[in-house]
Amino acid sequence: MKELNLLTKTQNTWCPGCYNFVILSAVEEALRELIRKKEIRKENIVAVTGIGCHGKIFDYLNVNGFYGLHGRVIPAAVGIKIGNPRLTVIGFGGDGDTFAEGIAHFLHACNTNPDITMVVHDNQVFALTTGQMTPTTEKEYKGPSSPEGKKTNPINPIALALASGASFVARTSVFQKDHLKDILIKAIKHRGFSFVDILQPCITFHNTSSYLKERIYDLEEKNHNPRDFKKAFNRALEWNYSLDEKSSIPIGIFWQEQRKTFEEDLCQNQKPWYLFKRNLNYKKLISLLR
Numbered sequence: 213m214k215e216l217n218l219l220t221k222t223q224n225t226w227c228p229g230c231y232n233f234v235i236l237s238a239v240e241e242a243l244r245e246l247i248r249k250k251e252i253r254k255e256n257i258v259a260v261t262g263i264g265c266h267g268k269i270f271d272y273l274n275v276n277g278f279y280g281l282h283g284r285v286i287p288a289a290v291g292i293k294i295g296n297p298r299l300t301v302i303g304f305g306g307d308g309d310t311f312a313e314g315i316a317h318f319l320h321a322c323n324t325n326p327d328i329t330m331v332v333h334d335n336q337v338f339a340l341t342t343g344q345m346t347p348t349t350e351k352e353y354k355g356p357s358s359p360e361g362k363k364t365n366p367i368n369p370i371a372l373a374l375a376s377g378a379s380f381v382a383r384t385s386v387f388q389k390d391h392l393k394d395i396l397i398k399a400i401k402h403r404g405f406s407f408v409d410i411l412q413p414c415i416t417f418h419n420t421s422s423y424l425k426e427r428i429y430d431l432e433e434k435n436h437n438p439r440d441f442k443k444a445f446n447r448a449l450e451w452n453y454s455l456d457e458k459s460s461i462p463i464g465i466f467w468q469e470q471r472k473t474f475e476e477d478l479c480q481n482q483k484p485w486y487l488f489k490r491n492l493n494y495k496k497l498i499s500l501l502r
C-alpha cells in the first residue's frame with residue numbers, strides 16, 4: 213500500500229536547524245499512525261494555527277486547516293469543533309500566542325473541556341518578531357522589549373492548566389522525538405481538552421538547549437500516576453519555567469481524567485450545528501435593526 217504523505221511541498225522558511233522541524237515530523241508521524249490504525253480519518257483532521265514561527269506548520273502539513281489570528285487558535289478550534297463534532301481538531305500555538313494574547317481562551321478551554329488538542333510550541337519567547345519576552349520567559353531575560361531584563365517571574369502553564377480543570381495535561385520536548393510523538397497520539401485520542409506543552413528552544417533568540425537537556429526526566433520512570441491530582445500538581449511545581457540551576461524538569465502526562473465535553477452538552481449527541489434547523493425570522497430581525 214502507498215505510504216500516506218502528510219507534508220506539502222511548500223518552501224520551508226524556518227531557520228536551518230529549528231526545532232520546529234522535529235515537531236512537524238513528530239506530528240506527521242503521529243497523524244499517519246492514527247490514520248493507519250483507523251483511529252482518525254485524514255479528511256476529518258483540521259489543523260488550526262496562530263501567528264508566529266509555529267503557525268507556519270499550517271503551510272507544511274497537508275491536512276485541512278485554518279490559519280487563525282494571533283492568540284485566537286482556541287476560539288477558532290472550538291468553533292470548528294462545535295460546527296462539526298466529528299472533526300479531529302488540533303490547535304498549534306506559540307507560548308506568546310497561547311499564554312499572552314490567548315490566555316483567556318486557554319483558561320476557559322481548560323474549564324469547559326471542548327474535545328480539541330492544543331499543542332504549544334513553547335520556546336519561551338516571541339520568536340517570529342525577533343525575541344521579545346513572553347509569559348513563560350525567565351526573569352531577567354534581556355530582549356528587544358526588556359532591555360533591562362524581564363522584571364516578573366514566568367507563569368507555569370502546566371500548573372495553570374491543572375488549576376483551571378484541563379482533562380489532559382502533558383509536557384514533552386523536542387529532544388525526545390519518540391516521546392513527543394507518543395504524547396501527541398495520546399492527546400489526540402483523549403476525549404476532552406488536551407494540552408501539550410512542548411519544550412522547544414529557539415536556537416536563534418532563546419537557546420536553552422543545554423539547560424533543558426541536562427534537566428529533563430520522564431514521569432513514567434518515577435511511576436507517576438496521572439490519575440492522582442495532588443501528585444500531578446506537585447510534579448508541575450518542580451519546574452517553574454525559570455532557568456535556575458537546581459530544577460529538574462518532568463515530562464509526560466501529569467493528569468488525565470474523563471469528563472463531559474463542551475460540545476456533548478451543546479450539540480446534543482454530537483449532532484453537528486450545521487444540521488440543526490433554525491427558525492429565524494430574518495425579516496423581523498432586520499426590521500428590529502432599522
Ligand SMILES: Cc1ncc(C[n+]2csc(CCOP(=O)(O)OP(=O)(O)O)c2C)c(N)n1
Nearest residue numbers: 263264265266282306307308309338339340
Ligand atoms: C494581535 C497581534 N499582536 C501582535 C502581533 C505581532 N506578532 C506576530 S507573530 C508574533 C510573535 C509570535 O510569538 P509566539 O506566539 O511565541 O510564536 P513563535 O513565533 O515563538 O512560534 C507577534 C507578537 C500580531 N500579529 N497580532
